[in-house]
Amino acid sequence: MKLSTLNTTRSGRVLLGTFWIGLYFVLTIGPLATIYLGHAPPGRGFWIELSVALGFIGLAMITMQFIITARIAGINGSYGIDVIYRFHRQISILSITLILIHPTLLFVADPARYLPLLRVWDAPLRAVFAWLALLGLITIAATSIWRVKLGLSYEAWRITHGILAVAVLGFALGHVLGVGHYLEQFWQRGMWLGMAVSVVLISSYVRLVKPVLMQRKPWCVINVTREHGRSWTVELEPEGHEGMRFQPGQFAWVTFGRSVWMVREHPFSFSSSAERSDRVAFTIKENGDFTNHIGKTKLGTVAYLDGPHGVFTIDRWAGVKGAVFVAGGVGMTPIMSMLRTLADRGDTRRFVLIYGCATWDEVTFRDELSQLKKQLDLNVVIVLDDPPENWDGEAGRIDKAVFNRHLREDRAELEYFICGPSAMMESVCDLLPTLGVPAERIEQEEFNLA
Numbered sequence: 001m002k003l004s005t006l007n008t009t010r011s012g013r014v015l016l017g018t019f020w021i022g023l024y025f026v027l028t029i030g031p032l033a034t035i036y037l038g039h040a041p042p043g044r045g046f047w048i049e050l051s052v053a054l055g056f057i058g059l060a061m062i063t064m065q066f067i068i069t070a071r072i073a074g075i076n077g078s079y080g081i082d083v084i085y086r087f088h089r090q091i092s093i094l095s096i097t098l099i100l101i102h103p104t105l106l107f108v109a110d111p112a113r114y115l116p117l118l119r120v121w122d123a124p125l126r127a128v129f130a131w132l133a134l135l136g137l138i139t140i141a142a143t144s145i146w147r148v149k150l151g152l153s154y155e156a157w158r159i160t161h162g163i164l165a166v167a168v169l170g171f172a173l174g175h176v177l178g179v180g181h182y183l184e185q186f187w188q189r190g191m192w193l194g195m196a197v198s199v200v201l202i203s204s205y206v207r208l209v210k211p212v213l214m215q216r217k218p219w220c221v222i223n224v225t226r227e228h229g230r231s232w233t234v235e236l237e238p239e240g241h242e243g244m245r246f247q248p249g250q251f252a253w254v255t256f257g258r259s260v261w262m263v264r265e266h267p268f269s270f271s272s273s274a275e276r277s278d279r280v281a282f283t284i285k286e287n288g289d290f291t292n293h294i295g296k297t298k299l300g301t302v303a304y305l306d307g308p309h310g311v312f313t314i315d316r317w318a319g320v321k322g323a324v325f326v327a328g329g330v331g332m333t334p335i336m337s338m339l340r341t342l343a344d345r346g347d348t349r350r351f352v353l354i355y356g357c358a359t360w361d362e363v364t365f366r367d368e369l370s371q372l373k374k375q376l377d378l379n380v381v382i383v384l385d386d387p388p389e390n391w392d393g394e395a396g397r398i399d400k401a402v403f404n405r406h407l408r409e410d411r412a413e414l415e416y417f418i419c420g421p422s423a424m425m426e427s428v429c430d431l432l433p434t435l436g437v438p439a440e441r442i443e444q445e446e447f448n449l450a
């Protein structure tokens with residue numbers, strides 16, 4: 001069965017998700033099992049063997065990190081990009097812990113033999129590689145956790161992260177091959193080198209081949225319009241190609257400027273209708289050093305799109321009775337794309353939009369929402385933190401009472417799409433099951449990957 005077919009039903013997605021997890025375990029634990037195949041050297045005591053095993057698992061996990069973050073559609077499609085990045089972060093912590101335990105156990109088990117390796121200037125090259133790999137890993141962790149405190153821009157962090165990750169893998173492999181224990185057989189060495197080569201090939205595809213393919217399909221900025229809520233809608237038209245088909249709610253990594261090789265690519269959700277692939281729009285909130293200047297983008301600027309990505313889309317749930325969209329601030333953009341698409345398709349299902357904003361002035365798309373109410377069976381509930389005088393709508397937080405006032409008895413049969421600030425998403429995800437909504441009916445998109 002094709003991956004795309006498996007990806008279209010709820011049970012198919014669970015099956016595919018389970019398959020990827022199974023494959024992950026095989027690829028991280030499998031290399032360890034192979035040390036017992038063929039000739040195994042005599043054991044050196046429990047603690048040393050445990051230390052070596054943890055080192056091997058840690059290395060396999062680090063190798064897999066490249067594949068996890070390679071934007072492979074089949075893998076991302078099973079979980080969603082935010083889940084993938086969360087997994088990436090948690091596995092990083094686990095692998096660093098395993099790798100730190102590896103030398104610690106050696107020092108404790110046989111201090112006379114291993115403690116002298118701390119004298120890096122006297123140590124053999126294989127030990128120097130190990131220290132360099134460890135130093136690289138710790139730097140990766142520190143710059144990721146304290147990026148903002150260290151004053152690193154997102155782009156500088158991303159470049160450093162990529163270079164350090166490749167260096168760590170190289171040093172770690174140098175260490176494992178240099179020690180050579182459990183890698184006496186040619187095929188055992190070949191297996192680790194094969195894993196490293198696969199990683200290099202996948203990374204080269206993402207960093208070198210994909211940009212070349214994108215360069216062949218440039219887009220041109222044809223409109224930049226101010227929206228409420230310090231946001232701008234940037235419309236793009238394909239130049240010399242047929243455009244991009246996407247599902248409403250998906251996003252693309254967008255690079256504005258002449259060269260596709262620039263590191264300044266940012267993920268933005270399509271805000272336009274998916275029924276028009278020949279003209280796409282992104283609605284971008286002023287939120288940092290790049291987005292603060294988005295309103296000054298000149299008409300005619302070239303842009304490149306890497307996409308579509310993401311699974312936050314109503315198109316994956318064709319059979320559902322209706323949907324409840326919960327948006328906070330700029331999290332409205334993927335939902336707007338869904339609403340516009342549903343209107344263009346003449347969808348007759350029942351929809352509820354619960355949209356939280358700080359003030360009335362922050363309500364992006366507010367004029368078009370009134371129009372969409374006429375085209376769709378759509379109940380729009382705007383919840384303002386700080387409402388104007390004589391506001392007769394909802395005010396305060398999006399809480400249980402708001403849902404109870406606007407959802408009907410059939411709430412468990414609807415699909416829920418939540419996108420907004422992390423705190424809002426967490427609280428809505430916690431409270432929906434208490435209202436009888438099954439957890440598997442809740443879809444989320446998080447805008448914060450770093």
Ligand SMILES: Cc1cc2nc3c(=O)[nH]c(=O)nc-3n(C[C@H](O)[C@H](O)[C@H](O)COP(=O)(O)OP(=O)(O)OC[C@H]3O[C@@H](n4cnc5c(N)ncnc54)[C@H](O)[C@@H]3O)c2cc1C
Binds near residue numbers: 154286289
């Ligand atoms: C799936 C997804 C969809 C998104 N859709 C929209 C949208 O439709 N409209 C919108 O206004 N914003 C959207 N965002 C958020 C948007 O990508 C960031 O606000 C933007 O990249 C910030 O860039 P900056 O240089 O202005 O800010 P900075 O000051 O550099 O960064 C602010 C924060 O944005 C994040 N960020 C910055 N650059 C990147 C990057 N290249 N990749 C990932 N995260 C980054 C980091 O968490 C950073 O802390 C989306 C994010 C994601 C992950």
